[in-house]
Structures are given as structure tokens and as C-alpha cells.
Amino acid sequence: MLNAKTIARLSVYRRLLTELRGERVETVYSHQLAALAGATAAQVRRDVMNVGYQGSPTRGYAVEGLLERIAGVLDAPEGQRAALVGVGNLGRAILTYFAGRRPNLRIAAAFDVDPEKVSRVLHGHRCHSIAELEDVVRSLGIDVGIITVPAGEAQRVADALMQAGVRGLLNFAPVRLRVPPDVHAENVDISVLLEKVAFFARHGSSQKETTRWLP
Amino acid sequence: MLNAKTIARLSVYRRLLTELRGERVETVYSHQLAALAGATAAQVRRDVMNVGYQGSPTRGYAVEGLLERIAGVLDAPEGQRAALVGVGNLGRAILTYFAGRRPNLRIAAAFDVDPEKVSRVLHGHRCHSIAELEDVVRSLGIDVGIITVPAGEAQRVADALMQAGVRGLLNFAPVRLRVPPDVHAENVDISVLLEKVAFFARHGSSQKETTRWLP
DNA sequence: TAGATTGTTAATCGATTAACAATC
DNA sequence: TAGATTGTTAATCGATTAACAATC
Numbered sequence: 001m002l003n004a005k006t007i008a009r010l011s012v013y014r015r016l017l018t019e020l021r022g023e024r025v026e027t028v029y030s031h032q033l034a035a036l037a038g039a040t041a042a043q044v045r046r047d048v049m050n051v052g053y054q055g056s057p058t059r060g061y062a063v064e065g066l067l068e069r070i071a072g073v074l075d076a077p078e079g080q081r082a083a084l085v086g087v088g089n090l091g092r093a094i095l096t097y098f099a100g101r102r103p104n105l106r107i108a109a110a111f112d113v114d115p116e117k118v119s120r121v122l123h124g125h126r127c128h129s130i131a132e133l134e135d136v137v138r139s140l141g142i143d144v145g146i147i148t149v150p151a152g153e154a155q156r157v158a159d160a161l162m163q164a165g166v167r168g169l170l171n172f173a174p175v176r177l178r179v180p181p182d183v184h185a186e187n188v189d190i191s192v193l194l195e196k197v198a199f200f201a202r203h204g205s206s207q208k209e210t211t212r213w214l215p
Numbered sequence: 216m217l218n219a220k221t222i223a224r225l226s227v228y229r230r231l232l233t234e235l236r237g238e239r240v241e242t243v244y245s246h247q248l249a250a251l252a253g254a255t256a257a258q259v260r261r262d263v264m265n266v267g268y269q270g271s272p273t274r275g276y277a278v279e280g281l282l283e284r285i286a287g288v289l290d291a292p293e294g295q296r297a298a299l300v301g302v303g304n305l306g307r308a309i310l311t312y313f314a315g316r317r318p319n320l321r322i323a324a325a326f327d328v329d330p331e332k333v334s335r336v337l338h339g340h341r342c343h344s345i346a347e348l349e350d351v352v353r354s355l356g357i358d359v360g361i362i363t364v365p366a367g368e369a370q371r372v373a374d375a376l377m378q379a380g381v382r383g384l385l386n387f388a389p390v391r392l393r394v395p396p397d398v399h400a401e402n403v404d405i406s407v408l409l410e411k412v413a414f415f416a417r418h419g420s421s422q423k424e425t426t427r428w429l430p
Numbered sequence: 431t432a433g434a435t436t437g438t439t440a441a442t443c444g445a446t447t448a449a450c451a452a453t454c
Numbered sequence: 455t456a457g458a459t460t461g462t463t464a465a466t467c468g469a470t471t472a473a474c475a476a477t478c
Binding site: 029030031041045046048049054055056057058059060061 | 457459460461462
């Protein structure tokens, strides 16, 4: 079953397999991939099964074939576009990070309220005014939104994005977004994460927490 | 039991309770806090029980009292210090975000390899050279590290931090850190998160994923 | 008192882990 | 063949959910 954890692992496998391909590695065993991804061999086997790929008991999995199969699951055939709202420090960091990285899923538009930023070109994309959000998002067929605005603006931005047809939100503002059941909201709260790390730094980490890559 | 999920929820409760206190709200019911935090009432009740606080069947929980109790669990009495390594776009964003926010857990030092940045003051803190890392981290008693360096450097930076006594790592580099069992590593992989959101934007999100605030 | 909420236990659910026959 | 790995089912584990007596 392709639940959120499985999808996250597939994304990690893809990056690892791409590296292996770069090193001219042609096949990989479940336990090798598991060690690299911080998963278990059984998880890798089940994940591979879930994407409908098959390995060989003697050779394991073909790197190229598995890569293609994972891409077939993760990627939209016609490509997918994201919008980033809030070109502050974090917004710029994310724009830079994704610049020219994955042609199949790219940040196609950036928005900000600051008149200083609007109409300037940032990391290869013009920064639009929030007022243009619905028009631009609709005309580019964007269905993913990245929210890097202050907490007080996040729900309004989310509403505007959903109004324009966005069905997936990656939210870095420390608020709980209210979204309808057909919209996926992924919340990343950096201060919560830091407090968690600080707590376990003091109290000792369970073996489990330290040996896993994915939550 | 105070596992990672519970700690994350406590951190969210604390922010919400602080807001409520600012609005002069004195008591709160489990279902109210649950709705704000995106948890269930039963989770809130169990979490409160786990931090050793008690409510009243008629008045619910006292905001001030519960806040104090949560702080008693999350905060180190003598305060706690973090180091940030890698003052790129993301590093600067995080420095700005935490500047003067929580005196009990603050970023006390920043490090970078770039001679341009070293010795300059960034967001109130001098940026040190990586060469000084062990000395500075030890002398300031830092036990939390935030890693915002490129993937290729992350393990080396993690090793240096652990060597200097750090026991908790918040890692934004897309690599799996190898850490001993007594070190807590929390990994945030922004491209994995974006691919996850993009996938569910196309395939429809399960009710579960959309109604929960914490993973 | 009546009624909603708390504290806490039992039932459910889902994911992880273990196990093993089938396979190359 | 011998042996390690795959595909897949059963057992385990842990967390969430449901339930309800105790409480104010």
C-alpha cells in the first residue's frame, strides 16, 4: 500500500539508486538499499513489491529498472509544478535548493507581498504579487503549494492556493492549516523539531530513534 | 510515556497555551486543545497525564499550570544551547527564525567554512570557522547541533559535533547520518517532503493525513 | 442533582518484524 | 547442488481509539 511513509521511503530509494547508477552499479540487494536508506530489508522488499517491481533471488534488484518503476509511481508523466509563497529567508533557501534540480517537479512561480521583491527575478523566476496568485497558479496548472510566510498569514495563503486548484501543501509556518479531506497538508515545524532534538539530547535517545532515517 | 511523538505534541501544546494565556484564557478543555493542536482529546488527556499534571472534570486544565508543567518537562532548568553549522540560505533562515525567541534554548554559535562569513557577526552571533568547532562547542557547553551544510559534508560535521559532546542533531542535509545509539538524530529532508506532497496532490489524500497536524 | 469532563483501562487498528517456502 | 535472496504470510508490537466509572 502506498501510504505516506512508503512514498517517503521511495523518494529516498530513488536518490540512492540515482547515486548508485552514477557509480555504474547495476544491481542492489534489499539489505544494501535498506542500510543506505536506514530502513529494514523487509521494508525494502515490501516497498518494491508495492510499486510492482520484481527482483531476482540471485542478483537482487536491477538499479535501472527499479529506478524507472519508482519514477513511474512518484512522477506525474506530464510533469508537476509548485508555487512558493513567501520569499523570505526560508523561501529563498528553498528556491535555491530546488533550482534546476528535478525537471519533473519544479517550483514554477514565487509570490510575496513585499513590493520590493515583486517583479524582480529571484533564482530564475519572477516574483509575483499575492494579488496575482489565483491567475498565475491556474494558468500554470500548479497543484502544489509551499508556504513560507509568517504564521498569521498561512491560513489565508493556504485558502488562496486551494481556491486556485492546489491539492497539496508543504507548510513551514507554525500553525495548523485547516484543509478539506481531499487536500494533503504536510507541516514542518522547525521549532518543534528543535525542541524534540534538545529533549532527547538531554534525556538520551532510544535506539529506535537513532537508527531510523524516516519517522 | 514520553516518546518522540508525545514530545512533539507537548511542544505544540506549549505554543498554543502561550497564545491562550496572551488572550487571558485561564482554563482549557482537552477537546479544545486537541482541536487547536490537531490531536484527539484522548491524546491530550494522556499527554497531560504523562507530564504529571491533573485537570478538573468541571474546569478542564489550568492554562498557566499546564504551561509550567510542560516547560518543566521540555526545558533544561539551566538552559540549553545549540550550534548551527553551515550559514548558507537555510542556515541564515534558521538563525533569523530563532533569534531571541526562546531564551531557554538558543543558538549560541554559528560555523561556516567560507572565510567571507567567518568572524562576521550574523544575527547577533559571530560566525566561527569550522576549525574552532570543538573548542567553541565544548566551552559553551553546547549539546544540540543543527546541520545545514551540503550533503557531502554532513557526516563529517556530525562527527565533529559529536566529538565535541553534542548529543542531539537536527539535520537538513539529504543524507543518513550514522550516529551511536546515545545520540538523537532528527532528519528533515525537504525534497522528500515535497515529493510526498506532490504525490498526494495528484492521487488524493487520505482523510487521516489531512486532519492530523503531527505525523 | 444533572451533566460534561477527567483519568484510565480494554479493544482496535496498522505497521513492523519474524519466518519460511520458492527461486535463481 | 548449495546458498543467499526474493516474495509473502503469520506473529508481534505499539500506538490510537473507544469506553466508562469517578469526579467536580
